[in-house]
Amino acid sequence: xxxxxxxxxxxxxxxxxxxxxxxxxxxxxxxxxxxxxxxxxxxxxxxxxxxxxxxxxxxxxxxxxxxxxxxxxxxxxxxxxxxxxxxxxxxxxxxxxxxxxxxxxxxxxxxxxxxxxxxxxxxxxxxxxxxxxxxxxxxxxxxxxxxxxxxxxxxxxxxxxx
Numbered sequence: 832x833x834x835x836x837x838x839x840x841x842x843x844x845x846x847x848x849x850x851x852x853x854x855x856x857x858x859x860x861x862x863x864x865x866x867x868x869x870x871x872x873x874x875x876x877x878x879x880x881x882x883x884x885x886x887x888x889x890x891x892x893x894x895x896x897x898x899x900x901x902x903x904x905x906x907x908x909x910x911x912x913x914x915x916x917x918x919x920x921x922x923x924x925x926x927x928x929x930x931x932x933x934x935x936x937x938x939x940x941x942x943x944x945x946x947x948x949x950x951x952x953x954x955x956x957x958x959x960x961x962x963x964x965x966x967x968x969x970x971x972x973x974x975x976x977x978x979x980x981x982x983x984x985x986x987x988x989x990x991x992x993x
Contacts, residue, residue, distance in 0.1 A: 832891050834882070843870055851875035903945040905979040906968060908938045908961050929956025940964045942972075 836842050851869030855862055855876075865872040882888060913928050913935040927937045936957025942950045951971070953964045961983035972978060 832894065833887065834885060843874055848875050848878050852879045855879075903977045903979065904942055904950060904972065905945075905947075906940070906942045906965065906984060907981060908940045908983070910936050910938050910957055912936050927954035927956055929958040940968055942968050 833845055847868075847870055851865055851872075852875050854869060855865055862872045862876040865875055869875060928935050929937070938955045938957055938959060938961075940953045940955060940961070942952075944950055951968050953968055955964055961981075962985075965980075965984050969978070
C-alpha cells in the first residue's frame, strides 16, 4: 500500500521509516528529536507529509477497517480540550473545534471491536451531538453484528439508531 519509487537513488527501508513515524506520533516529540536509529528525521517527516497528501494513511486505515469482521462492536465519544496554542487558529474553518461549557473542545467518535481496538474514528466540534456522525461511522457495520451504544446514539422518539 506504500508508494513505490522505481527510479533514482534507492529508498531508505520503509520499515525503519514507519517505525520512526510511529515513534514520533506516539511520543508527541518534535521530529528533530527522533532517535538516530530511525535514520534522519527529515526522511521520516517528509514521507509522513507526502503520504498524508497522497492519501496513503487513509487507504491503509480503510483497508484495516474493511478487513476487520468483529461480531461485537461498540461506539462512544470522548471530549478533549483544545490546546491553548490551537485555540487561536481562526483562518482554517475546517477544524473540529467548538465551544462548550468546558471552553474550546473537540469530540472523538470511535467504533471499537470487542477487545477495544479502534475500527473507525471521526472528529467533530465539542458541542455536536453524538448521533451526528453515527451514520458515517456505522455505514460498514455488517448485518447480524451486535452493536453496543449508550443512549446518546438513539434518535429522540424513534428508539433506533440512525
